[in-house]
Amino acid sequence: MSDRHSMSFNRVEMTFPGCGITYDRVMAAPLGRVLVVDDDEDQRLTLARLIGSLGYETATASDGEDALAKLQEFSAHVLVTDMVMPRLDGRGLLEKLRQQGGGPPAIVMTAYGSLEKALLAVKDLGAFWFLEKPVELSELGLLLERAASQSHLREETDRLQRQLSYQGFLGDMVGRSPSMRQVFALTRQVAEHGASSLITGESGTGKELVARSIHRLSSRSSGPFVAINCAALPEALIESELFGHQKGAFTGAVASRPGCFELANSGVLLLDEIGEMPVTTQAKLLRVLEDSRVRRLGASSETKVDVQVVAATNRSPEESIRAGSFRSDLYYRLNVFQIALAPLRERTGDLPLLAEALLKPLNEKYGCRVLDVDLEVLRVFEEYHWPGNVRELRNVLSRAVIMAGSGTVQLRHLPAGFRSAGQPPPAGADKSAAGVMLPVGTTVRDAERLLIERTLEFTGNNKTRAAAILGIGLKTLHTKLKAYREKENGPSGDDSAKPS
Numbered sequence: 001m002s003d004r005h006s007m008s009f010n011r012v013e014m015t016f017p018g019c020g021i022t023y024d025r026v027m028a029a030p031l032g033r034v035l036v037v038d039d040d041e042d043q044r045l046t047l048a049r050l051i052g053s054l055g056y057e058t059a060t061a062s063d064g065e066d067a068l069a070k071l072q073e074f075s076a077h078v079l080v081t082d083m084v085m086p087r088l089d090g091r092g093l094l095e096k097l098r099q100q101g102g103g104p105p106a107i108v109m110t111a112y113g114s115l116e117k118a119l120l121a122v123k124d125l126g127a128f129w130f131l132e133k134p135v136e137l138s139e140l141g142l143l144l145e146r147a148a149s150q151s152h153l154r155e156e157t158d159r160l161q162r163q164l165s166y167q168g169f170l171g172d173m174v175g176r177s178p179s180m181r182q183v184f185a186l187t188r189q190v191a192e193h194g195a196s197s198l199i200t201g202e203s204g205t206g207k208e209l210v211a212r213s214i215h216r217l218s219s220r221s222s223g224p225f226v227a228i229n230c231a232a233l234p235e236a237l238i239e240s241e242l243f244g245h246q247k248g249a250f251t252g253a254v255a256s257r258p259g260c261f262e263l264a265n266s267g268v269l270l271l272d273e274i275g276e277m278p279v280t281t282q283a284k285l286l287r288v289l290e291d292s293r294v295r296r297l298g299a300s301s302e303t304k305v306d307v308q309v310v311a312a313t314n315r316s317p318e319e320s321i322r323a324g325s326f327r328s329d330l331y332y333r334l335n336v337f338q339i340a341l342a343p344l345r346e347r348t349g350d351l352p353l354l355a356e357a358l359l360k361p362l363n364e365k366y367g368c369r370v371l372d373v374d375l376e377v378l379r380v381f382e383e384y385h386w387p388g389n390v391r392e393l394r395n396v397l398s399r400a401v402i403m404a405g406s407g408t409v410q411l412r413h414l415p416a417g418f419r420s421a422g423q424p425p426p427a428g429a430d431k432s433a434a435g436v437m438l439p440v441g442t443t444v445r446d447a448e449r450l451l452i453e454r455t456l457e458f459t460g461n462n463k464t465r466a467a468a469i470l471g472i473g474l475k476t477l478h479t480k481l482k483a484y485r486e487k488e489n490g491p492s493g494d495d496s497a498k499p500s
Contacts, residue, residue, distance in 0.1 A: 025041050030057040032077035037067045037083040037093065047080065047135065054141050056148070064088025070098060070099045071103070076391075077151035079142055080104040089360035105147040107140075109133055109201035113136070131280075172209050174357045175350040179342040183210065190310075196289070198334045199312040201341030203471055204391030207312040208270060212338055214310055215268040223267030230377035238281055240297055249298025261294045264307045274311040274334070275320045284329045289333050309334065314471065344386040344393065351381045351393075358394055362401045369406040372408070373397075375411055390467030395464065449484055452477070455492070 012393075034056045041062070048058040050319060059074045063085040068439040074098050083090040090108055097103030103360055108130040129143050169227035170184040190197045192215045215225045232239055235443040240250075244259030260269055271277070278284070289309060293302040311334045313320070320326035325437045344351075355373045363370055377400075396414065403413040442450075452470065467477040 003328055020204045030068050032151065033057045033075060034061050034078045034080060034144065035061060035067060035070060035074060035076040037061045037079065037081035039063050039082065050137060050140070051080070051144065054144065056144065064090065064093030064096070067093055076104045078147040079104050080109065081106060082109050082311060084111070101390065105150050107143050107147060107263040109135065118409050152269040155217035170213055173206060173213055175347060177350050178354060179347055180350060183339055183341060186337055187356065188217060190214050190337050194218060194308050195336040196309050197339060197341045198317065199310065199341065200316065200317065202343050202389055204389035204468060205341040205343060206390050207341060210341065211268065211270040211310045211312065215480060218266050218268070220308060224264050225268050226260050226264035227270040227272060229272045231273035235278045236255065239284065240275065242281070242285065243294050244296040246296050247321050253298070259294065259296065261288060261305045261307055262303060265305050267312060268308045271309065271311045273313060273383040275313040275315045275317070275326050279325065279327060285328065286330045287334060291488065344389045350380045354390065354393060355381070355397060358397050359401065362398055366402050368401050368404070370404050370409060373409045374411070376411055377414065387465060391469050392465070392468055414470045452480060
């Protein structure tokens with residue numbers, strides 16, 4: 001028995017008064033859906049019948065306002081619209097659709113004398129093409145076919161993206177665990193509706209990947225993606241980075257400069273480590289989020305911005321609010337959607353898929369030809385605690401890929417001491433391995449130093465893993481260790497600290 005589905009066909013003969021056209025063809029399933037927009041009823045209905053004769057399902061609208069309402073119920077693959085109409089003309093319709101996410105490909109019809117407007121619609125508003133009246137059926141049919149193909153391709157791309165997400169992939173994010181499926185679902189919702197969101201999770205879990213996926217899947221994908229790390233900027237500079245400044249606003253402001261909000265206009269702005277932002281700056285940020293207007297430092301006027309804001313933090317927002325370092329009103333403004341990323345140790349079932357996904361880019365980066373990861377290595381991975389999460393997995397695999405060069409990653413390609421480093425202390429183990437006891441009166445500076453030293457002992461002096469456990473950057477760790485050495489021995493450039 002054949003797998004091919006049967007299809008019924010109808011022969012249709014249509015005559016169009018005044019056009020001198022009789023069209024006879026075999027009709028099958030519609031080639032697509034077309035919305036015809038024209039304020040002249042005779043022209044509108046005639047054009048709809050012409051397009052219907054070519055095999056398309058059609059609907060009509062009398063002007064731009066009517067078209068916007070019809071598109072809520074009629075999911076058109078192609079829009080065929082006149083330029084000059086009452087209430088909302090063709091240009092206004094295309095502008096509205098672009099603000100709402102783009103709409104279907106549009107073919108603009110123009111009468112003699114308004115060709116320049118049609119060309120501007122194609123150039124400025126992304127219309128698919130234009131046709132001069134009276135419309136030639138053969139030319140219209142060719143443009144409809146190409147525009148409908150573009151729509152079908154977009155639909156297929158969206159379908160495949162959804163299918164990949166169900167199979168464990170969404171953009172650069174990977175995982176089949178229930179927690180990752182929840183992340184995928186929330187990411188799609190945030191991307192579709194353009195809502196503010198707060199991404200939480202430990203360092204290295206992939207918060208920026210979520211933000212980039214939101215941008216890639218949203219109607220803002222053609223706009224910029226701008227990321228700023230609030231923890232990496234000194235308090236004196238963060239407002240200038242966020243809001244921009246005018247020339248002469250402060251010492252060193254030798255030229256005017258836009259801030260991240262202006263740079264991200266029509267796109268997505270990631271405020272990473274939002275919990276590290278000074279509270280005074282948080283109040284100014286809240287006003288920008290509520291008004292969608294930003295004032296550069298030293299400026300006398302405000303600039304309107306259209307930005308989807310995504311914030312991220314590796315700390316518990318609730319604990320930060322209780323500690324007074326995170327404003328509750330800003331938290332509620334950002335937390336329309338909260339996307340919580342589970343640490344890798346809580347989703348070890350994703351490790352085989354993650355390892356497989358990481359091999360290709362690592363091979364390309366290092367010029368290697370590693371095909372897979374040995375099952376024994378995956379077993380060791382599943383037993384490991386992964387304090388640095390996916391970022392640490394990438395680093396471990398980077399070394400292993402370089403060591404292997406080709407073939408399969410084996411246990412011998414892993415770093416020495418990998419099995420024990422980063423593991424949670426076993427039950428009954430010396431409590432000093434799991435914590436640090438501090439006597440009353442210990443200063444914060446001394447407590448920090450002791451914690452760093454004990455963490456380095458715990459990781460076998462592996463500074464990368466120690467930094468991941470401590471939740472600080474490797475550069476920060478090196479800076480602190482250098483300061484400790486200088487305190488003990490004196491600065492390297494200080495002759496008084498050198499032995500005579």
